[in-house]
Amino acid sequence: MTDIPLHHLHHHLDQDGLPYKIVKIEDIWQPDQHIAPDRHSYYALFWVKEGQGQHLIDFEEYTVRDDSLFFIAPGQVHYWQIEGSFRGYAILFLRDLFDLDNLTTDFLQTIDVFQGIQYTDLLYPRASFVPVLDSLAAQLWAESEHPDAFGQLTAVRALLHLILIHAQRCYLAQIGPSQNQEEQMVHQFLKLVRQHAITDHSVQAYADRLGVTAGYLSELVKAELGQPAGKAIRQQLVLEAKRLLIHSEQTVHEIAYQLNFADSAYFSRFFKREAKQSPTAFRTNFRKKYLTTHR
Numbered sequence: 001m002t003d004i005p006l007h008h009l010h011h012h013l014d015q016d017g018l019p020y021k022i023v024k025i026e027d028i029w030q031p032d033q034h035i036a037p038d039r040h041s042y043y044a045l046f047w048v049k050e051g052q053g054q055h056l057i058d059f060e061e062y063t064v065r066d067d068s069l070f071f072i073a074p075g076q077v078h079y080w081q082i083e084g085s086f087r088g089y090a091i092l093f094l095r096d097l098f099d100l101d102n103l104t105t106d107f108l109q110t111i112d113v114f115q116g117i118q119y120t121d122l123l124y125p126r127a128s129f130v131p132v133l134d135s136l137a138a139q140l141w142a143e144s145e146h147p148d149a150f151g152q153l154t155a156v157r158a159l160l161h162l163i164l165i166h167a168q169r170c171y172l173a174q175i176g177p178s179q180n181q182e183e184q185m186v187h188q189f190l191k192l193v194r195q196h197a198i199t200d201h202s203v204q205a206y207a208d209r210l211g212v213t214a215g216y217l218s219e220l221v222k223a224e225l226g227q228p229a230g231k232a233i234r235q236q237l238v239l240e241a242k243r244l245l246i247h248s249e250q251t252v253h254e255i256a257y258q259l260n261f262a263d264s265a266y267f268s269r270f271f272k273r274e275a276k277q278s279p280t281a282f283r284t285n286f287r288k289k290y291l292t293t294h295r
Contacts, residue, residue, distance in 0.1 A: 019094040020156060022144040025051075029086045037079040039247070042094050043114065044072040045163070047137045050087040055080055057121045059242055059286075067130050069123040069167060071113040076121075077246060089137040097157060109191070111164050112171055125170045136163045185210060186224040189217065190232060197236035198259055203229045238274045241267075245283040252279045 025046070037056070048068040055062045055070060056079040062070070064082065072078050074095075080086075098107050108114060113123065125133060140159040143152055192206050200206065206229070207214040221229040237259060244255045256267035271279045 018147065018153075019097040020144070020160070021090075021092045022141045022156075023090050023092075024141065025086055025088045025090055028090070029082070037077050037246070039075055039077050039243075040072065040092070041074050042092055043074060043108075044070075045091040045167070046070040046072075046088065047091070047133055048086070048088040049134070050085055051082055052084060053080065053082040055122070058239060060121070062122045065124070067125060069125055069133070069170070071121050071123075071167070073114045075243065077243065089141055091137070091140065091160065091163070093160065097160070107161070107164075111168050112187075113167060120171070120174075123167065123170050123174065126173060129166060129170050129173075132166055133163065136166070182220055183224060185212070185217075186221055189221060189229065193232050193236050197233055198240055201233060201237065201260065203233070206233075234270075234274055238271065241271055241279065242275070242282065242286075245279055246286055255279070 025048070046069070048064060048066070048070065050066055051064045051068070053064045055064050055068075056077075057070070057072065058076050058078070064080075095108060113120060136159055140156065140163065143149070143155045143159060146152060189206055189210060192209055196205070196209075202214075203218055204214045207217040210217065212220075218229045221227070221232065225232070241255060241259060244250060244258065248255075250258070252268060253264040256264040259267065261267035261270070268279055271282070275282055277285070
């Protein structure tokens with residue numbers, strides 16, 4: 001079996017229907033254990049207190065070090081390569097946990113680290129944030145150990161809200177807040193790309209959604225991101241293609257059709273131009289590196 005499995009919270013963990021799970025990493029990680037790539041239908045946040053190595057997330061390698069904060073959105077592929085001990089907290093949760101909020105704003109949509117393109121999957125929090133995250137993660141784990149306690153679900157939700165709020169503050173401290181109208185439009189453009197790249201391949205489609213001209217949107221994105229708007233769309237398409245190549249046994253022709261390319265030859269040329277290798281070579285090389293040698 002070469003497909004990367006999609007884990008669900010109620011299958012992956014014994015949860016009794018609860019929309020979350022908090023565990024200590026050292027309780028589930030064995031020294032020198034190799035874990036094959038996987039993906040989830042839920043959100044995951046890893047607060048690594050102690051660990052050295054690499055974390056592959058959607059085909060990008062990130063360095064693991066003490067006090068690292070990782071974010072995995074549903075559908076992302078990830079894989080750990082840890083050297084020596086590994087200690088911290090794994091916080092897993094469903095969107096359902098936040099659907100309980102009586103709020104007009106989608107809270108998770110305000111947390112940039114879960115939004116995909118142009119956002120980081122990793123933070124190294126400033127020293128002043130570390131004790132706050134330590135305390136909140138420890139409290140969250142302690143609450144999760146007593147699911148029948150009075151107000152436990154409310155406490156879990158409140159603590160997770162605080163952790164994500166502090167994570168967003170860490171992110172904004174790292175890159176600076178987005179406040180002006182132009183930055184907000186680019187932010188919205190990137191969210192739309194993440195949602196619609198499979199069906200909408202053109203800059204014009206996103207300009208129409210945002211109520212601006214394609215030329216204005218292209219200039220705005222280039223000024224804010226240092227790359228054309230079309231590049232962001234192509235990056236997301238390549239990511240979707242990589243996920244399908246690794247997650248499934250679909251043929252290149254079938255993947256091209258699913259991603260709304262006119263034909264498989266055009267898709268193959270597009271993928272090779274953007275990813276620097278053919279779809280078939282990418283699938284073979286990735287599986288050889290991550291699914292064979294590390295099982």
